[in-house]
Amino acid sequence: xxxxxxxxxxxxxxxxxxxxxxxxxxxxxxxxxxxxxxxxxxxxxxxxxxxxxxxxxxxxxxxxxxxxxxxxxxxxxxxxxxxxxxxxxxxxxxxxxxxxxxxxxxxxxxxxxxxxxxxxxxxxxxxxxxxxxxxxxxxxxxxxxxxxxxxxxxxxxxxxxxxxxxxxxxxxxxxxxxxxxxxxxxxxxxxxxxxxxxxxxxxxxxxxxxxxxxxxxxxxxxxxxxxxxxxxxxxxxxxxxxxxxxxxxxxxxxxxxxxxxxxxxxxxxxxxxxxxxxxxxxxxxxxxxxxxxxxxxxxxxxxxxxxxxxxxxxxxxxxxxxxxxxxxxxxxxxxxxxxxxxxxxxxxxxxxxxxxxxxxxxxxxxxxxxxxxxxxxxxxxxxxxxxxxxxxxxxxxxxxxxxxxxxxxxxxxxxxxxxxxxxxxxxxxxxxxxxxxxxxxxxxxxxxxxxxxxxxxxxxxxxxxxxxxxxxxxxxxxxxxxxxxxxxx
Ligand code: ADP
Ligand code: MG
Numbered sequence: 258x259x260x261x262x263x264x265x266x267x268x269x270x271x272x273x274x275x276x277x278x279x280x281x282x283x284x285x286x287x288x289x290x291x292x293x294x295x296x297x298x299x300x301x302x303x304x305x306x307x308x309x310x311x312x313x314x315x316x317x318x319x320x321x322x323x324x325x326x327x328x329x330x331x332x333x334x335x336x337x338x339x340x341x342x343x344x345x346x347x348x349x350x351x352x353x354x355x356x357x358x359x360x361x362x363x364x365x366x367x368x369x370x371x372x373x374x375x376x377x378x379x380x381x382x383x384x385x386x387x388x389x390x391x392x393x394x395x396x397x398x399x400x401x402x403x404x405x406x407x408x409x410x411x412x413x414x415x416x417x418x419x420x421x422x423x424x425x426x427x428x429x430x431x432x433x434x435x436x437x438x439x440x441x442x443x444x445x446x447x448x449x450x451x452x453x454x455x456x457x458x459x460x461x462x463x464x465x466x467x468x469x470x471x472x473x474x475x476x477x478x479x480x481x482x483x484x485x486x487x488x489x490x491x492x493x494x495x496x497x498x499x500x501x502x503x504x505x506x507x508x509x510x511x512x513x514x515x516x517x518x519x520x521x522x523x524x525x526x527x528x529x530x531x532x533x534x535x536x537x538x539x540x541x542x543x544x545x546x547x548x549x550x551x552x553x554x555x556x557x558x559x560x561x562x563x564x565x566x567x568x569x570x571x572x573x574x575x576x577x578x579x580x581x582x583x584x585x586x587x588x589x590x591x592x593x594x595x596x597x598x599x600x601x602x603x604x605x606x607x608x609x610x611x612x613x614x615x616x617x618x619x620x621x622x623x624x625x626x627x628x629x630x631x632x633x634x635x636x637x638x639x640x641x642x643x644x645x646x647x648x649x650x651x652x653x654x655x656x657x658x659x660x661x662x663x664x665x666x667x668x669x670x671x672x673x674x675x676x677x678x679x680x681x682x683x684x685x686x687x688x689x690x691x692x693x694x695x696x697x698x699x700x701x702x703x704x705x706x707x708x709x710x711x712x713x714x715x716x717x718x719x720x721x722x723x724x725x726x727x728x729x730x731x732x733x734x735x736x737x738x739x740x741x742x743x744x745x746x
Contacts, residue, residue, distance in 0.1 A: 268302075271337070274336040274337050275300045277336060279295070282295055282329075283295070285328075288412070290624065290627075292620055294317065294325075297312055297313055298310050298312055299312075301346070306339055306340060306341040306342060307340070307342040307343070307344055308333055308342070308343050309343075309344045309345075310329065310343060310344070310345050311345075311348030312345065312346075312347060312348070313347070313348075318345055318346060322345040329343045329345070330342065330343045407480045407481070407484060409461045409479065410458075413458040413459075413460075413461035413465070414461070414462050414466075415428075415435070415465075417462075417591075418455065418458055418459065418462060419580065419583045419584045421576070421577065421580030422579070422731050423454075423574035423580055424454070424573050424580070426572075427459060427573045431446070431448070431459040431462060431463050434544060435463045435466035435467055436466075438467065438475065438509065438510055438542035439540050439541060439542045443542075443568055444537060444542055444568045445533070445537070445544065445545055445567070445568040445569075446542075446544045446545070446568055446569050447547070447565050447569065447570045447571070448460070448545070448547075448573065449547045449549055449551075449570070449573070450572050450574065451575065451611060452548070452613070453610070453611030453612050453614060454573040454576070454611055454612060455573055455612060456515075456546040456573060459573075460514055460544055461479065463477075463510075463512070463544060464477045464510070467509075475509035475510055476507070476510070477508065478505070478511050478512065479512040479514070480512070480514070481513070481514045481515050482513050482514065482515050482519050482525075482529075483518045485513055485529065488501060489501060489524075489525050490525075502528075502532070506539070509541055510541065510543075511536055511541065511544075512543075513529070513543075513545050513546075514545075514546050515546060516545050516546065516554070516557070516565075517548050517549065517557075519557065520555075520556035521556055526558055526561060530560065530561045533561070533564060537564075550566075550570060551563075551565040551566035552566060575609075575742070576609070576612060577735060577738050578605055578606070578734065578737075579727070579728070581604070581605035581608075581612075581615055582601055582602065582605045584612060584616075585604055585619055586601060588619055589601070589619060589623070592623045594622075594623045594626055594627070594633065595632065596622070596623075596633045597633065597635070599635050603635060604618055604638070606695050607649050608645070609649075609738075609741065609742060618642055618645055621641055621642060622637070625641045649745075652697075653696045653697055653745065655693045655707045656707075657744065658689050658693050658697075658744060659673040659689050661740060661743060661744055662685050662686075662688055662692065665685070665740055666681075666688075668681065672686065673685075673686055673689055673708055674709030674710075676709065686708060686719070687719035687723050688723055688740065690704055690708060690715075690719035690723075691719055691720050691723035692737070692740060692741060692744065693707070701713035702716075704716045
């Protein structure tokens, strides 16, 4: 699509309509089906009476076009009477698509801050921070409570959050803020951790809790830092900064997600700092997330970092094996699909990076099972997740494992194959055998041979012993997880 003047004018409306349509479709077909087939749809534009939607592969295009194009057309017609036809095509997500509403025709030279490239995808229901308009979210619950709020993901509730050692503190803090916002010591609440560990989930959960409560409901504005910046820039451009400020300052709870985005954006940071101070002084609650702790957010103004660290700082640690199992169990149960324990264990061992990827893998399995009406098996898992598993499958050798484990427990490498049975060397040796079983494709006898010609039953015993210990002893489990991650990275 060539972007002509008129199209630019139309795009924000189209984008909002598109967001609605996607929301409806998602509600109609269900989460799993939506994610599997429809989520990657991108709105390419309107030409005359024809809307073009693209998908990244031919397979997806065929699938969507045979199964959903009638529905797409009907939904479009209901939203926008000019549309009479829908063309589903193959195209990359990078094909032209609407810039965020607020940046349209922004005189970029005037802004000190770089304007990032327009978001390439229309808002995805399910990952909604970038939605151009709060309107149109299909779920009644997500009725925007504040003009400024981005829609909330209906799945991101406290009930849907699985609690384990790595996230229990952050979870407890979030709960506490949802129960009693603006309590001393919890304002601001600063949540931090790597990607896909549940920061956004917890923030939405707080917002749901606060906006849903029947007694003295509060107004909550949740938005990503990116959105905050766009809105601020748009306000400057339209000379409505006063209104912007007033709007922001009228909320009871302000939540800004992914604050690290403001690094290097001095004007926006400044504005945020003032809003922040104003709200805290007025006794309002602030919740912020970032990928690092306040003190590690280099590039953020010092005084802002100091203020951010003044309330409660809670981090979300990387997941442990146990947490991954619990999450998988909860999500499989929720999807109503019977996933054998073996498969859950396999996934929890293989996909250690973050919850988002874990969830993605499970969703794919579930969709596959539903689609073909076949039970989930370990074999099918290997097949369906072939690409994901390959990416996670770095070849680790038994020698590397022995070396790392010996270093970690400060024992001699030769003790990995020695006959010594003292606990101080026997336990690390068992850990190494366990990791060799998990991380390599070697058989038990092969592993045994590498550990001083031990019998395969010894390896078997080591594996079950370590598994048992990990279940009982959190610190030990974290240790083993850490080693695994070191070896896999
Ligand atoms: P972040 O904002 O930290 O990058 P998200 O909150 O978007 O991560 O989480 C990524 C995905 O993983 C979401 O779908 C979320 O629901 C899920 N998730 C993360 N942690 C948990 C958890 N403890 N229990 C259930 N789901 C989780
Ligand atoms: Mg997030």
